[in-house]
Amino acid sequence: MIERLMLIVRMALRNLRRQLRRSLLTASAMVLGIGLLMFIRALEGGAHLMYVETATRMGTGHIAMEHPDYMGSQDLADRIAAADLERAFRAVEETARPEELLAVFPQVNVGGLAQSASSSIPVRIGGVDPELERDVSFLADRVVEGRYLQPGDRLEGIVGVGVAERLRLELGSRLVLMAAGAGGDLESQLVLVTGIFRTGVPEVDRGVVQLPISTAREWLGLGDDATSMSVILASDDRTGSIADAVRERLRDEGVDADRIAVRPWWEAMPDLHAGLRADAVQTYVMLVILLGIVALAVVNSVLMAVLNRTREFGVMRALGLNRASVGAMVMVEGVILTFASGLLGMLLGLVISMGLFRDGVDISWLFGGDLAFAGAIVDPVITPAVLTVDVVAILSIVMTIGILASLYPAWHATRIEPAEAMKTDA
Amino acid sequence: MKPQGNGSASSPAVETHELWKTFGEGDTAVHAVQNVSVTIGTGEFVALCGPSGSGKTTLVNLIGGLTDPTRGQVRVDGREVGGMSERERAQLRLDRIGFVFQAYNLLPVLTALENAEFPLMLRGVPRDERRAEVSKLFEHIGLGGLEDRRPGALSGGQQQRVAVARAVLGAPALVLADEPTANLDTQASDALLEVMEVLNRERGVTFIFCTHDPRVMRRARRIIRLVDGHVERDAEKESGELPSWVLDPVET
Ligand SMILES: Nc1ncnc2c1ncn2[C@@H]1O[C@H](COP(=O)(O)OP(=O)(O)OP(=O)(O)O)[C@@H](O)[C@H]1O
Ligand SMILES: [Mg+2]
Numbered sequence: 001m002i003e004r005l006m007l008i009v010r011m012a013l014r015n016l017r018r019q020l021r022r023s024l025l026t027a028s029a030m031v032l033g034i035g036l037l038m039f040i041r042a043l044e045g046g047a048h049l050m051y052v053e054t055a056t057r058m059g060t061g062h063i064a065m066e067h068p069d070y071m072g073s074q075d076l077a078d079r080i081a082a083a084d085l086e087r088a089f090r091a092v093e094e095t096a097r098p099e100e101l102l103a104v105f106p107q108v109n110v111g112g113l114a115q116s117a118s119s120s121i122p123v124r125i126g127g128v129d130p131e132l133e134r135d136v137s138f139l140a141d142r143v144v145e146g147r148y149l150q151p152g153d154r155l156e157g158i159v160g161v162g163v164a165e166r167l168r169l170e171l172g173s174r175l176v177l178m179a180a181g182a183g184g185d186l187e188s189q190l191v192l193v194t195g196i197f198r199t200g201v202p203e204v205d206r207g208v209v210q211l212p213i214s215t216a217r218e219w220l221g222l223g224d225d226a227t228s229m230s231v232i233l234a235s236d237d238r239t240g241s242i243a244d245a246v247r248e249r250l251r252d253e254g255v256d257a258d259r260i261a262v263r264p265w266w267e268a269m270p271d272l273h274a275g276l277r278a279d280a281v282q283t284y285v286m287l288v289i290l291l292g293i294v295a296l297a298v299v300n301s302v303l304m305a306v307l308n309r310t311r312e313f314g315v316m317r318a319l320g321l322n323r324a325s326v327g328a329m330v331m332v333e334g335v336i337l338t339f340a341s342g343l344l345g346m347l348l349g350l351v352i353s354m355g356l357f358r359d360g361v362d363i364s365w366l367f368g369g370d371l372a373f374a375g376a377i378v379d380p381v382i383t384p385a386v387l388t389v390d391v392v393a394i395l396s397i398v399m400t401i402g403i404l405a406s407l408y409p410a411w412h413a414t415r416i417e418p419a420e421a422m423k424t425d426a
Numbered sequence: 427m428k429p430q431g432n433g434s435a436s437s438p439a440v441e442t443h444e445l446w447k448t449f450g451e452g453d454t455a456v457h458a459v460q461n462v463s464v465t466i467g468t469g470e471f472v473a474l475c476g477p478s479g480s481g482k483t484t485l486v487n488l489i490g491g492l493t494d495p496t497r498g499q500v501r502v503d504g505r506e507v508g509g510m511s512e513r514e515r516a517q518l519r520l521d522r523i524g525f526v527f528q529a530y531n532l533l534p535v536l537t538a539l540e541n542a543e544f545p546l547m548l549r550g551v552p553r554d555e556r557r558a559e560v561s562k563l564f565e566h567i568g569l570g571g572l573e574d575r576r577p578g579a580l581s582g583g584q585q586q587r588v589a590v591a592r593a594v595l596g597a598p599a600l601v602l603a604d605e606p607t608a609n610l611d612t613q614a615s616d617a618l619l620e621v622m623e624v625l626n627r628e629r630g631v632t633f634i635f636c637t638h639d640p641r642v643m644r645r646a647r648r649i650i651r652l653v654d655g656h657v658e659r660d661a662e663k664e665s666g667e668l669p670s671w672v673l674d675p676v677e678t
Binding site for chain 2: 001003004007011014015018311312314315316317318319320321322323417418419420422
């Protein structure tokens with residue numbers, strides 16, 4: 001049985017070699033197709049990693065902890081108490097390995113009004129801890145004038161370029177922030193502009209102000225409480241499992257989901273997640289369509305190979321090889337052809353992605369001015385990222401297509417009648 | 427592997443009963459085999475002769491289960507071939523029957539040796555045993571040293587001998603040989619016939635040859651002559667001399 005299988009594989013290989021030119025032509029079409037698709041997917045994967053990276057650093061972190069109702073209510077009554085913040089902090093430290101953990105920090109995030117001498121606009125106000133956020137803050141790297149916040153700051157604040165423009169602010173200008181405090185009354189806070197940032201995302205540049213968290217807490221009467229706690233990880237690989245573990249640990253300490261909701265970024269930023277998913281699905285649809293076309297080439301190639309060898313199949317059947325084995329021989333031929341091409345194509349994709357374009361591809365010409373994607377920022381230089389899940393997915397698609405494309409020719413081969421076949425020229 | 431065929435020792439090797447094979451329909455129908463009823467006992471050495479187009483190839487194809495009869499039955503080892511599933515037929519061919527096809531029909535991607543051992547391999551004979559048998563036979567029929575050549579690099583006569591080797595190796599119960607000596611000189615065909623006679627004598631292998639070759643007919647102990655698809659003469663032969671009726675008037 002094993003030997004019969006080996007013979008089938010051996011004959012399939014020799015037949016492929018016998019029709020070397022046709023095999024190579026079919027294979028090269030597939031290699032090119034798969035290689036390019038893989039590169040495209042790698043670019044997309046790279047871009048997605050970047051979106052996630054910036055989105056997590058600008059927004060909620062890889063893991064966001066908030067009172068479950070705060071997102072909807074924006075009511076400071078729905079905040080995390082200082083004691084729970086402490087528990088959450090410990091839960092994270094005890095769950096993630098130190099090398100995985102880049103930062104854990106609380107924030108006070110409220111909607112409010114920013115007012116200058118000339119006008120007033122609605123803004124998102126973030127109270128942040130400069131010490132904890134210094135190395136991971138997305139805005140810290142995007143300050144184009146002045147400086148980012150630093151420990152010891154009190155009235156200092158940073159604003160987006162759009163905010164500065166609309167309120168006619170310069171470095172050193174004053175503005176007044178107004179928001180509902182913990183007590184329910186409108187409270188105001190004076191801020192001195194010490195930095196202006198530009199991210200490229202209009203909503204952020206035109207609507208975000210940050211000030212030290214200590215100032216915000218005092219202003220809004222929050223004590224040591226906060227509205228959220230964010231975790232920034234070194235990589236996104238374990239976000240889900242760490243979030244689960246933290247949630248578990250908090251529950252063990254009696255902090256249930258009705259006090260702190262622990263969400264991985266894809267739950268905290270569902271729009272971004274849906275956008276990335278739609279993007280990937282689109283690419284895969286394209287991939288399947290393209291590979292489907294390639295599959296036709298495989299069908300053609302393998303079917304020709306069968307038709308040209310009608311006589312041989314007849315002989316084999318006459319010698320006592322059953323239909324199943326004859327079909328298997330053809331299947332093996334088609335699958336080897338597809339699989340080998342698939343592997344080579346992936347290799348080509350790898351070479352393009354991680355060799356030729358290792359340093360990234362500048363796609364700024366694609367975007368014009370607007371560098372935002374579902375609220376996340378795009379660096380115009382994308383470094384291709386070949387993800388394991390893509391490699392596995394593409395290989396499975398290639399295999400499936402190889403099998404599907406070989407089915408018809410194989411079926412055809414099993415239909416060959418020995419006596420008739422031996423009369424034909426082929 | 428299945429056990430060898432279940433026919434009893436007393437059943438004849440081959441039995442056909444009112445066998446018909448018609449190609450096409452109506453006016454253009456060709457009756458390639460007409461009402462053939464023959465019984466060939468185990469261990470017989472039979473030559474099937476007759477002019478070109480008389481139905482020899484069609485008849486052996488029917489016997490080997492490669493074609494279905496239009497009417498009538500074929501029994502091999504007492505088992506009705508017509509009633510078998512495709513799988514059972516393949517198994518029957520594999521276990522019991524060796525074929526030499528009219529155009530030797532070697533598999534081009536396999537070497538001479540691999541071609542010859544193909545059925546043995548399908549039968550699951552261990553590699554060393556196979557190789558030993560093939561080498562011995564190849565030596566015997568003048569193919570020594572050609573084991574690793576592909577058919578494309580063999581002469582017609584050499585290919586034919588490989589095809590015969592493929593059919594007789596492992597001594598199947600029945601060998602159906604369609605013009606096995608057509609391309610061979612006297613010496614080469616004598617060597618082949620020698621091998622077959624030994625198998626016939628010592629292992630009781632039944633042989634049915636389609637042939638125009640007087641040398642083959644001379645060695646046969648029974649000659650069946652087909653004309654237009656039906657049996658014209660069927661006779662045992664004692665002496666080495668050929669009866670005059672075996673020869674086709676127009677052909678050699
Ligand atoms: N598939 C087919 N379709 C139609 N007619 C066929 C087919 N196969 C064989 N025949 C016809 O059946 C008849 C018998 O053919 P067969 O091949 O059995 O002859 P043969 O005795 O083997 O001849 P030869 O000595 O030339 O090999 C011939 O008239 C042939 O034309
Ligand atoms: Mg013939």
